[in-house]
Amino acid sequence: MVNGIVFYGIPGLLAIMGLVILLQRENLIKMLIGLSVMETGVNLFIVGTNDVLKGTAPIIEEGFRIYCDPIPQALVLTAIVIGVATTALGLALVIRIYEKKGGISIKDIKEMKW
């Protein structure tokens, strides 16, 4: 149960928090922060799937009996990098929008609809 809360509950909470930030804020930068937080939640979840307490690095030697799966860690590295790229691109767009429209509110990007 504790495992569940630590490895799935907290990332899940983080992801939902990020989502709430994304959905409830009007400031574009805050929305991007929300997106980023959500991605972090998912990333934590990836690491958390490896729910082995007291595990070590996967080395085939004597004494390394309980070890962690390395693949999720490799995956999460990639995911973090991608997340950074996405956030950077988003912020770049926000800067351009600010230059163009003089504001970074969600109202500034509601021109096209229907």
Place this chain on the structure above:
Amino acid sequence: MVSPTLLLASLLSFAFLSGLIGIRFKRGVAYILPIVFAVTLGLLIYMSRGVLDGGFLQGFTGGERPPYSINLVLTPFSLLILFLVHTLSFLLSIHLLIRGVPEPATKFVPLFILNILGVSSIILTGDLFNLFVFLEILSISSVSLIGFMRDGKGLEGGLKYLIVGGVGSSLYLLAVIILYKYTGTLNMADVGMRIGEVPEGMRRFVMLLIIAGLGVEAEIFPFNMWVPDAYQGADTRVTTLLASITSKAGMFGLVRVLFTVLGAGMNILLYLGVITFVISELMALKTKNIKRVLAYSSMGQAGLAMIAFGINTAASIAAGMLLMINHAVSKFVMFGSIEVLTDRFGLDDIKGIGLKSPVPAWSFLLATLSLLGFPFFIGFWVKLNLIFSLKPYLLVPVLLIFAVEIAYYTRILWTMFSGEAKMGKTLAGSSAVLLIGVVIVIALAFVYPYILNLSVKGTSELLFRGLYIYRVLGGGL
């Protein structure tokens, strides 16, 4: 035997190379585009020999067979779509050369190549996590391209796509990790084999996440809201790329994961397809901006393709593939013509532009006829195949929406070919490539039995998951 890896490697190296060349030759860098796609087309043709007979061509990393390595798989279905994508990219790059690439070209050219790289990788990859990575490459390059012209609308559309796409890819990542948790592997074929180890309810939840995640790229209903905004906001040259080429990747990814990995979710795909088709086409009837209308129409066609795949019979899947081909080529011509004809897109602004420059306008008209499914174009066979693979209860709504489609396209054509042109660019002799597109839709109608044959070969890997799994995991070759 040449590995499919070479295709991606050449695309990637050309993307870097074009960046380097761009430092020195700011103008000439655009000339690299046709060379790239000529090379990839050549590679594809070279690779297609075994695949045309129904075989698979695989590339591995690290010299091990999957599941112990990351693999790229060239199957008949992916060959068909890849060939379509690279042919259209080649045509589009020549078109862009004639018409002028968006400035600065030094940034546009690498982004273009990266976008095609994303598309090709999504189609080729045999690994779930790699699909996520390539999806992000695709969406980042697409967002950059949408916001390329730095006018307010492009930025707006780009940011919307970025946010919705970010949420979508997070959902997909979640699904992948859950699958990994239960099966201990990321290889599509391997996961497909072990899918029984995932509990029933979890499997459905994963399916849901995957539909939601990849649905963003595949333009099906509740996930496609960004599409009209992005298509309208982007530079029309970019929209041509997005609508005709990039959108095929999302559909392919969704179909591949659902059919091969999960082997479930066709019903949801069918329902979502119907909803998408109906809503998008009704929206298109109502909308007054021509780029937006074409965007809605693209979504409608995506929905129609999803209906075809969702019905999940050999005939309907083949019809779905044909539909993707028809839609890609026609939309290429249509957006291309719109780009040549005008730079304002209200229904009043396009009045009479067809009379001013006949070549692109007539290309638009003929491509529309193909999209609407009239004979002498491949669209007719597509429509016939599709209708005959439909389930009876779907027939009336689909035909009704077809009529709606005819109605709004007639209105657009009518507007284009009547009245006095208010304004418009007059650019003669620069739209020959569009005519090639028209020739393609006509020529495809004449080699239709061959195309159908190819699509039917492609259906077997989707209909029988075991075939794909067996071939990839060692039975093939």
Place this chain on the structure above:
Amino acid sequence: MMVNQGSILIFTTFILAGLLTYFLARVSKMSGRIGGALTGLFSIIFVYLFFHIYSLPGVQNLMFLLIGLVYVSSLFLLVSKETPPIQYLLFSGAAGSTFAFINGLDFITAFIFLELSTVFVFLSIVSGDRKKGGFLYLLFNGTGGLLFLYLLYFIYMKTGRFDYSAIAFLKPDEKILALTIGFLTFAIKMGTMPFHIWQPYAYRDADNGITVFLSGAISKIGVFGAFLMVFLQGSSFRISGNVYAYLGVITAVLAGLYALLQEDAKRLLAYSSLSQLGYVVIGLGLANSLSISGAILHAVSHGIFESLLFLVVGAVYIRTKTTDLNKLGGLITYMPISFIALLFGIIATSGIPPTIGFPSKWMLYHALVINGDPVLLSLTFLASILAFLYSFRLVYSIFLGPYTLKEKVGEAPFPALAGMVFFLLPLLILGLFPGLVLKFIELPVVRFGLPDFSFTPATLKTPLATVNFLTVGVVFIAWFVVAILVYAFAGRSRWLPVKNNYTAAEAIEDERILHYTGDFYRFIRRDMNFLLRHSIQRFYRRLFNLFGVIGDGISRIYTGDVRTYVYFILLFILIVLFKIKGGFPCLW
């Protein structure tokens, strides 16, 4: 899905002929004209001889002959003027698909060539100067194609076959559904009343040669198809038949009424053509052997006289560059042969002997009288009266009255004249010997019960009366000659300048239309306003708007606010999650 090979070959022949002509016409105008005429004639002779079309059964053969006749004549009109090269190609395509449609006897072939004819006619109209008609044509006929697709699917699902005879395997109620759908498709193709919007515009905007073919031949696709639908049902059709008869009679009356109000000769003829096709629908709707024979005979006569009229108007256009009735007048001095052709055309339209219009209407009226529905009968009579009225307007405005154009014009070009003769001969000969046509229909109509009429080439015996068309024709011609003689020798008319008539020689402004028939039927527009106001066009516009309003309602989903877009993704997941049994517990 096997497409009829013969149909494909016919179509290919015509396309090749069209391509050849296209390239010849690109080389020089003269070579295009000569080449067009030769390749066209050659392809039709080739098709006739090579495919043994003369040995085809009944109505099919008749339609082939009729469409061949119209084809040759409209080809003549095409080559007698400056026709853009592409029109030759598109015309050939349209002609080829029409022939192929008639030739193929299964639904899939029919569907392919139905759609092909739509595409070619659409492209042909749109490549001209005025385009509105083309788009309306596409809109309506494209939708009609979808209806036919429904029929195709329906019959294939129920019987697993594509040939026409598959209908026989349907259950009775399924038959009626299939029939209704099929009939509606072909009603759109014919342009019957609720679906007629495209017709006046398309006929007006098409190239004159194409208009001849549109009216004479392409509408016969509709007639042939509708006949097939009725034929395949046999006598079981009669249950719903009267509905169609009423559809037809409404078309005949309203189209006749609209025809009175037109200011453009081609639009007038379009409505007249529509009105005449209404008779055909009446005949098909009554579905007994007499009425069906009458309908087919009337379809043939419609093909002949309507094409002739369009041909003459086309020839007039070649010389005067206008078809506006208010601008024309007095052309009889310069184009006497065309006048005579038009005169016979409208005589046939009105159903007067010795032309072919007489026997066909005769048969239809007898069928109506035997049927005994007084409303149907009297409305049909009304339509005939309207036909007199608009025919008068046509001939008077163009050829009689004062000459209104500035410069002199010549007689119609030779190929067009040849085309007129091409139509005049069957118009008169078949008018005297309608039995020649009836022979083709003799066998098929047995399906609707044993014929209660008998005929020889010149006579027809119905339960009501026996008539010898040859005698009637000769008597009419004799009276005609007598009338001319009286007019020539005892006439007391005097020629005056037109202004004297109106103004007692006072000066007036030039813009006034002094022609006698200028806005001739103004009073009808005034008095019938209550009827004409509720146009069906408005209904379609409202339908279009209705879908637009639905789209408008849906469009509120696309708010433009990116947060809403994310909400929808979450909403989808939540909604579907509730449908999953035991979904959430598995998370732990």
